[in-house]
Amino acid sequence: MADKAECNRRIVLLQERLKTGGIDGALLIYPIDIYYYAATRQNSALWIPADGPPRLMVRKSLSRAEAESTVETITPFPSGKNWPEIIGSEFRRIGLTYDVLPLQQFNFYGKILPNREFVDISALLRELRSVKSTWELERMRHSGRELSSVFAEIPEFLRPGMREIDLSAEFEYRARKRGWEGYVRMRAFNQELFQGLAVAGQSAASPGFFDGAVTGRGLSAAAPHGASTAIIDNNVPIMVDYTGVFDGYLVDMTRLFVFGALPPRVQEAFDVALKIQGELAGALVPGAICSDLFTRASEMAVAAGFGDNFMGVPGEQAKFVGHGVGLELDEMPVLALGFNVPLVENQTIAIEPKFVFPGVGVAGIENTFAVGTQGGEKLTPLPDSLVRL
Structure with missing residues (x-):
């Protein structure tokens, strides 16, 4: 399992590329992408803003994610109505990994985060991870x-x-x-x-x-x-x-x-x-x-x-x-x-x-x-x- 310094280095590299691409943040739901940045494979979603600390939102197991993850802010997975508060309206362009994102999940996030522009960051993540x-x-x-x-x-x-x-x-x-x-x-x-x-x-x-x-x-x-x-x-x-x-x-x-x-x-x-x-x-x-x-x-x-x-x-x-x-x-x-x-x-x-x-x-x-x-x-x-x- 990667330590905090290793994961932080990866997050900083991603944030630099997000800024360069004019993307306000990355929302990751694919387990291995989450593991790469947060050092846990628990069922969760990871929000990495272009500026600021990441947030890990866990469906199951919260206790194990808290024990394993290098991310400081770890919370239970929020209800749909709370997402606009967590990812504020100032975050307009949000990166998703279209290569592994089911349409059902795309529609779900589109519904709970209205009036946002979603962009594909699949190639960006794969390049960084390579x-x-x-x-x-x-x-x-x-x-x-x-x-x-x-x-x-x-x-x-x-x-x-x-x-x-x-x-x-x-x-x-x-x-x-x-x-x-x-x-x-x-x-x-x-x-x-x-x-x-x-x-x-x-x-x-x-x-x-x-x-x-x-x-x-x-x-x-x-x-x-x-x-x-x-x-x-x-x-x-x-x-x-x-x-x-x-x-x-x-x-x-x-x-x-x-x-x-x-x-x-x-x-x-x-x-x-x-x-x-x-x-x-x-x-x-x-x-x-x-x-x-x-x-x-x-x-x-x-x-x-x-x-x-x-x-x-x-x-x-x-x-x-x-x-x-x-x-x-x-x-x-x-x-x-x-x-x-x-x-x-x-x-x-x-x-x-x-x-x-x-x-x-x-x-x-x-x-x-x-x-x-x-x-x-x-x-x-x-x-x-x-x-x-």
Whole structure:
């Protein structure tokens, strides 16, 4: 949990940007945004004026919010008639996060705060949150070390004849014993993820809804992501792709395993994935343009003869090769076409060049890096090599 100095620093940065944009204050109702600024995830709303102290208004649990939060003014959630008094008429332009604000909630606040202008500050908040403080980076390094330690144990329990679900259950059991929180929070609409995936062979190459390269078959049409009940065979690629979530902060990581040997084309694709990751990691410096990095990765995949398999099932590929991580899995920035913005020092990005071969399996690698002046700092400290069992 962030301390008062850390949260106050974040609030000051937000207030400076609100003033620059001519916005009188920000009203936050999304739990992770509230946690970021107030150090509590209790059911509440957070009012941050462009000038002056913030106010946290709690539905439940007030007592826990009072014990956890760094905000000084904490009150019960007010009735609708009291809101105009709390957010006075002098606050005309109010920022809301439209990307995660249900229409019902928008209408509610529009009704209790009449004659105000609401403006979207989603991009502003995501930009501010993308740059990690020294305090946040240390949490993410810790998450990386803990997750890597669980990955390092996989050869102890992965055996031929296991089902994918058995592998995932053993991995998750060991991670939970280490204090893994398990909440894989995603901001994108209609996306969800159950902690990670352990998939093998043709089951791993199943197409699916998830906005990523590899989806897996899952357990049913209602849960079509991740491990299935399929048996793990010899000589097929086994991909384990999990997040590590400790003290709220997550890292993302993938390693490849095999009993025997990979099919030659899959082995070649894995070697290309390592080269792409190395190229991009070295280029994670302030000022590098995100879309250029995606183009570089895509060109390397095409040159190696794997363009149709890069980042997903042919014809259904994910449109990125790296994504920001932190309190959420899908933070900014994104290494993707159209994302023509420069990297900033201390942004944290999961780079995941992967290849999908229908009917055969998947190959790839993923690590989380922090943008630095000398290139990306690897936050998931485990060798990247294929593990042969």
